[in-house]
Amino acid sequence: MGKYAKEVEIIGVDDKVLLDISERNLLSLNLDEMKIIQEYFTSLGRNPTDCEIETIAQTWSEHCYHKIFRADIDYTEIKEKKHMRRSNITLLKLIKKATDKVKGNFCISVFEDNAGIIRFNRRYGIAFKVETHNHPSALEPYGGAGTGIGGVIRDILGAGKGAVPILNTDVFCFGILDTPYPELPEGVLHPRRVFRGVVSGVRDYGNRMGIPTACGAIIFDKGYQNNCLVYCGTLGIIPVDKVKKKVVDGDYIVVVGGKTGRDGIHGATFSSIALDKDISTSVVQIGNPIVEKKMMDVLIKARDESLYSAITDCGAGGLSSAVGEMGKDVGACVYLERVPLKYEGLAPWEIWVSESQERMVLAVPEKTLERLLQLFAEEDVEATVIGQFLKTGKLEIFYNGEQVCCLDMKFLHRGLPPRKLKAKFYVDKGKELFRKKRLKEKDLSIWKERILKVLGSYNISSREAVITQYDHEVQARTIIKPLIGMQQSGPSDGVVLKPLYDEWKGIAVSCGINPFYGKIDPYYMAGCCIEEALRNVVSVGADPDSVAILDNFCWGDINNQENLGALTRCVKGCYEFAVKYKLPFISGKDSLNNFFIDKTTGEKTSIPGTLLISAVGIVPDIRKTVTSSFKKEGNFIYICGRTQNELGGSEYYRIYGIKGGKVPEPNPSKTLPLMRKIFNLIKTGVIKASHDCSDGGLIVTLLEMAIGGDKGGTVCLDNVPCSDKSIEVLLFSESQGRFIVEVERRYREKFEKFMAGSTFALIGEIDSSGLLDIVYKQDKITISIREAQDIWKGGLKW
Amino acid sequence: MVKIYKIEVCNKKGIPDAFGLDVMKNIRETGIVKVKDVTTSDLYCFQGDISLEDIKRIADDVLLDKVIQEYIIREEDRGDFEDKGYGIVVDVFYKKGVTDAVAETVAVAVKDAGIKKDVKISTGKRYYIKGELTKKEIELICEKVLANRLVQDYVIH
Secondary structure, eight states: OOSSSOBOOOTTOOHHHHHHHHHHTTOOOOHHHHHHHHHHHHHHTSOOBHHHHHHHHHHTSHHHHOHHHHSEEEEEEEETTTEEEEEEEOHHHHHHHHHHHHOTTTEEEOSSSSSEEEEOSSSEEEEEEEEEOHHHHHHSHHHHHHHHHHHHHHHHHTSTTOOEEEEEEEEEEEOOTTOOGGGSOTTOOOHHHHHHHHHHHHHHHHHHHTOOEEEEEEEEOGGGSSSOEEEEEEEEEEEGGGSOOOOOTTOEEEEEESOBOSTTTTTTTGGGSOOOTTOOGGGOOOOOHHHHHHHHHHHHHHHHTTOOSEEEEOOTTHHHHHHHHHTTTSOEEEEGGGSOBSSSOOOHHHHHHOOOSSEEEEEEOHHHHHHHHHHHHHTTOOEEEEEEEOTTSEEEEEETTEEEEEEEHHHHHHOSOOOEEEEEEETTTTTSOBOOOOOOSSOHHHHHHHHHHHHTSTTTSOOHHHHTTSOOSGGGOEEEOSEETTTTOEEOSSEEEOOOTTOOOEEEEEEEEOHHHHTTOHHHHHHHHHHHHHHHHHHTTOOTTSEEEEEEEEOSOTTSHHHHHHHHHHHHHHHHHHHHTTOOEEEEEEEOOOEEEOTTTOOEEEOOOEEEEEEEEEESOGGGOOOSSOOOTTOEEEEESOBOSOOTTOHHHHHTTOBOOOOOOOOHHHHHHHHHHHHHHHHTTOEEEEEEOOTTHHHHHHHHHHHHHTOEEEEEGGGSOBSOOOHHHHHHOOOSSOEEEEEOGGGHHHHHHHHTTSOEEEEEEEESSSEEEEEETTEEEEEEHHHHHHHHHHSSOO | OOEEEEEEEEEOTTSOOHHHHHHHHHHHHTTOTTOOEEEEEEEEEEEESOOHHHHHHHIIIIIOOTTTEEEEEEEGGGOOOOOOSOSEEEEEEEOTTSOOHHHHHHHHHHHHTTOOOOEEEEEEEEEEEESOOOHHHHHHHIIIIIOOTTTEEEEEO
């Protein structure tokens, strides 16, 4: 064949050779897929080039094509070993079905763009997207996490015709920080190193971009030791008339921003390869936020001058993905020798699929091209015409005059039939309770010790050491910050932003994540994550009827039928609860096959199936929001919602090694009306402080409120509405649908009247003693707030 | 004529090295508690047809924080370093082909400073480690704390 492209012989070869081609070139295509490619090229009567094979592999990669979420799944639920329920499910369809049922006209753009977009007011929309960058972060934590946040910022810049990023979110899952070194398998970085590297990466990239990082969560579990999870999110604001974009026949393809090198080639397929010292460096990207910041500023200028008709980011799959996606309904012609390179010596296919950072692709009409290039030159940002979108229906790529790729867009984007998969889930597995007998309740001092142990645990303790490294003030939009109270010591349920300088309307952002429930039942994990995300934003003052959510799934080895079954059950939960809470999914992403193979033992370990739900809600007036800290002595403490014996997967059970149990089961028909009441009572100033009651249970919630306000109080556990009045359940059950609120003394009657019909109870009163007295059956536990604060803040050290 | 220069920038005597202290903490966490002190400096390697005067200007005007830092310029082929009496010196550099964002920014800054020469720039970090350590322990420190072999190489002097 030609001088620059190599021919890949696939016509007439047998199955073994096909698989060998896929493996040798790190294509991650299975035999069925290779056969489809073989068939296509046989019909054309020629072999593909390396560039063509790479393009197909990239377009059909799990990362870009979502083969599992598009697959037809034959799903069986097994109960008590006999009761079977079979159904055919397509995960993506199920998620979209939920949105179709509830979206209304509040959603402007869902599941079609780089990010979901909801309506903020008449002039503006809010774009929100959360991505994962797990494999790169496990290998090179600093670079991996930095490029993770850099990538999702570009997603927002490429949403519609470009949104302005105003907030970053970060959610991480790590292994246990004090894991002894000898316990780590070869090739795995220590969790503490991963933790420090990832936080530093997000910090340095986000701070240098001038975007506040103000919302997140960190989970620690042994299951993440070999595969950490790094979720990075960005939220942006976009004029509604800039949401629509369309590539027009004849538009020029312009690549802007960074130069192209060998960074991140085959990043998507790299995940399943064990590390060794000779591994190619080309799979890890290192970010350069200064380049991206410059690009961001000039792009927004170009957007406002209407200089381009469409834009998308260059992320996984590089130019191949970006140009391919933009041109899929038209056709594209690209001249690769024009792409600005970092250094010489790249093969055409390498230029085409390189995942070098800080690049975006624009479709620019001829009449504005000159002005666009001039603008980018003025701002010293690279912008190069590399080809043209042409109505040919083909993807044609040239290098120095030689055609190195010619594929039908239709084959590339619609040529892959859905996979057929089998999945099963054992409903009862994991629910059986394993524990030694219950502790005697007489001696309350035991319980004090237990409370403080839970409070100082890795998963409950203050995230101050991480939060304070991020700039959460830049752009001056952050109203409720991640740390609240007089001393900035209390935790916030969510962040509240004021996107526009001339309007009091705001947005609240938060997240829900709890892989521990998922180990017992992923269905209720989905429900709890959705509810927690919603509860968090309502707790700071968002309207529960104007909230949208994002789903991000991270799962283990998906070829295992039980893992796939758990994922399917989780998606079913997402559907059910999203519909019941009337929450549309506006965007989402899945990262599958997060597992690790130990080279020496051959053992395969998957991460716990993890769902992150991120919520964004409208706050009608940011002056009418509340934080979680106790405000004033003499005010009443109420609990809203019912407590149940739902200790399965709770922080308390896990610390004390108790497995199984019943996980919290959300009750939307009771909780949604309750949330509407809370929202109204916050708006009218009756509620002075509100904190959602979740991880760690009632006692952790109360202590966090007391720490934030630097106040004490008396709380009577006997008053808590609960069917099981054992102290263990009252203190530590993580039942959903609960809020702890502070009500001003004079509003008692008003509050109780308004709450009629919902479960609530007066449980205590705030005082200035600096002590929290917990009364239980005529006995009491007294905890010094200062002591609690030291323990809570000392749990997670940098 | 193509020349190679290495500029080493470090804190002046008496100015605490916060990064070094952090590194020491990380080393101790691996179980190697015999480490007594760690100080660090930034390395900038320039390769190209460039004069010593230009290199001095780059060091003074681009790289140095004059209040707290000082620098030493060396010609690379000698490969020497200042013996601070620490015994162990480790250099960490990015591997070829890995994006070196600091070097890219230095290149822009050098141009902005009016030095229009075509030079290749790479950056790295130098660690001075005090403590009686075995060779194996030093290698462990390099692997577990100082460098990620996936993107970086290290040299123990």
